[in-house]
Amino acid sequence: MDRQGPVRSLEIVESEVFAPGRLELGQLTVLTGLHGAGKSHALVLLREALPQWQSLWDVPPIGPRREVTLTAAYDVVLAQGVGGGVEHVVFPIETNYGRHAPTAATELQATWLDAHEVRSLFPLFDSGVVYPRTPAVGTPVAAAISAAMCQILGHTYTELSVALVDTDGGDFPEFRGRRDGAPISTWTMSSAEFWVSYILWVLSWAAENELVIIDEPETSLSSPGHQAFLDEIARLTLKQGCQTIVATHSETMIRRTPVSMLRVVLRADEQSTFERVDDVETLLRSLRRDEAPVRRIVLVEDMTAQAMTLAALRRFAPSAVAFTEIVVADGSSNVVSGVRALAHAQRVAVAGVLDGDAQDDAHGQVFKLPGGAPEVELARAARSNVAAVAVELDAKRVDVLMALDASRHEDHQRFFTSLAAKLSTRNADQVRDVLVRNWAAQEALQLELDRLVAAIIES
Structure with missing residues (x-):
């Protein structure tokens, strides 16, 4: 996987969080670092950089677009147009950026995936307040994704389908199928099952002009499934031609990632920097606390x-x-x-x-x-x-x-x-x-x- 996505880099011009420098991005980039180093802050900046925000169907787990006040100076470097040449377009990220995006960015969209926000809306949806509890007609989940879920979660999943349920805030995915022969749905899935299903579903529909940002995909997932999960994220990224950025603390995922795709956020003094990785084991020793x-x-x-x-x-x-x-x-x-x-x-x-x-x-x-x-x-x-x-x-x-x-x-x-x-x-x-x-x-x-x-x- 040596393709580059449409977003080539995040340039730090002036910031209270980051020292001047550059975060270089490929088609798949895995970002790691100690807690508090600035990984999530970098992901938010990239999310805010793209005007078409939250994917093809404005899925509601992130809620309405939140205003982010950017008091520092950042630039995003894009390839000229989607599928175009290598000429770079540099522009600033600003509050309410989507209202005046440059032409080179108007075709691009970002999708933010965070497990905690995904699960936070479940009490509302599960209560039946938002919509009547009637099963929706679903589209079958691809066999390759069902097989990957077996490897990731340790169960056999069959007859999987997903339907979009119309809510006041957007569309919400309702998964149905069988786990080890027994009926299962969005409402009976474990946190890990829904989170894994949700990420793979979004990636299976991702477009070439889409930046998919996944914050800590290992959340709620036991460690034996980490490698297979990252493998499937990489497979779908390559298949769909989208660009994916993953932030993780999982040693298994870090070890599985080729060093050319790894970036580490290092905190020095009062500011953080983005660095390439030369040796994975050295990186893991520096990140391991106990x-x-x-x-x-x-x-x-x-x-x-x-x-x-x-x-x-x-x-x-x-x-x-x-x-x-x-x-x-x-x-x-x-x-x-x-x-x-x-x-x-x-x-x-x-x-x-x-x-x-x-x-x-x-x-x-x-x-x-x-x-x-x-x-x-x-x-x-x-x-x-x-x-x-x-x-x-x-x-x-x-x-x-x-x-x-x-x-x-x-x-x-x-x-x-x-x-x-x-x-x-x-x-x-x-x-x-x-x-x-x-x-x-x-x-x-x-x-x-x-x-x-x-x-x-x-x-």
């Missing part, structure tokens, strides 16, 4: 196995990463004996992961990495995708192939050091990280990695 309690210990043979096991967990159980400690046991025998010694621990789950070429067989709470020797598997995967690996290593394709060939007989403890020395572009740890990410992304390996992670989680 370490999550360890609930699972996984013993592995060495640091390479540690990196490979961690990559598998991040891919198939990202919410479990914060609660799992992967410990290097120095050899297969220590893995087996360590699991045996900790098998009856009361407060933590225990598992062991051996190298694929280990002499010991998988049994009980001891499992194996797919394939043979880890270094051999990493090298094989790198050769099959050498062009992408070369880009990540900032090296030429032929140099990567030659380095892999020259290092194939090295002792496994020196494999990455040898590769790094021959490439001269990265240190050994960086080389290992690139090769492990490439290995974990192989399509042919996904089923085996999924099974390994499931076995670790269930141990």
